Amino acid sequence: MRVVIATCCVDYSGRLDAHLPRATRLIMIKADGSVLVHSDGGSYKPLNWMSPPARLAEVDPDEEDREAGVVSRWEVTASKTDDRLVIRLFDVVSDTSADLGVDPGLTKDGVEAHLQELLAEQIEVLGPGWRLVRREYPTPIGPVDIMAKDADGRSVAVEVKRVGGIDGVEQLTRYVEMLDRDPLLAPVRGLYAAQQIRPQARVLAEDRGIRCVVLDYDTMRGMDDPSSRLF
Incomplete structure (x- = not known):
């Protein structure tokens, strides 16, 4: 730095x-x-x-x-x-x-950490045939939340947030650029997953070819009650 x-x-x-x-x-x-x-x-x-x-x-x-x-x-x-x-x-x-060394990444607590854990366990929420490669997949600038393979076997870097903002898109963009340099992973796509994604963040993500997915936290943790819904 x-x-x-x-x-x-x-x-x-x-x-x-x-x-x-x-x-x-x-x-x-x-x-x-x-x-x-x-x-x-x-x-x-x-x-x-x-x-x-x-x-x-x-x-x-x-x-x-x-x-x-x-x-x-x-x-x-x-x-x-x-x-x-x-x-x-x-x-x-x-x-x-100054040489800051390798950053261990952000330690997440509460809802965001649980959301990441649930998504890793229920990776097919992102699409049929998806499989988990690893949580906290290392990169030279810190770990990406989830590395997965889609139904076609392509590498996908997944960043998980409670509320998805522009800073998260920038963070994921850097991870994808780093991971895409690895010939064993390339080409790497990005996926931004959150309970809520801000409109500006969605526009920026889609402009960069990053897919956005809104996660239903209650459903993923088994708290959705079908009897309480009208449809």
């Missing part, structure tokens, strides 16, 4: 174009290749970012940039698309790096 605090401006081009004017910001460069630009607000969400796999190159500023006071120019390019992030640094306040 590399953490840089610097006065910078940022330009993003690709699926959309965006510009962040000159200001002091936090830039995070993670071992998985992701680059995130944060302000001192907005909670955990970055102002702009590049998802992995991506490549960062530090290049000398051109004459126009030097005249504007730019001391360093970072060009971040996506490996699979034409997306490009250009960060121009004017003044570096701090620049530190």
Whole structure:
């Protein structure tokens, strides 16, 4: 992990174009290749970012940039698309790096952990002929909740949430990209399973080819009473 605090401006081009004017910001460069630009607000969400796999190159500023006071120019390019992030640094306040090692992943409690356990036991909820490969399947950036095979024998990485938001989609996207590098698993698809999936998360997931499934927690734990239903 590399953490840089610097006065910078940022330009993003690709699926959309965006510009962040000159200001002091936090830039995070993670071992998985992701680059995130944060302000001192907005909670955990970055102002702009590049998802992995991506490549960062530090290049000398051109004459126009030097005249504007730019001391360093970072060009971040996506490996699979034409997306490009250009960060121009004017003044570096701090620049530190640390090896965080392998993260053991989030320990889940309560409903979410039980939901994951139930889905592993009832994997055919996702489709006839599905089979469980393993819960907490390891990746270089942490374990994905469930690795499964669909009826056609294709690998599917499943992320389980109680309430599915955009952050979960981003998390699953990173897992799928990592797992897809393994020739014994590729091609790997993603499946986002939750009791409730927020509309924005569903749109983002479907745009990335990730299937969304809403889980009925009560039915899965045997608490659905057919006699109490009208139909």
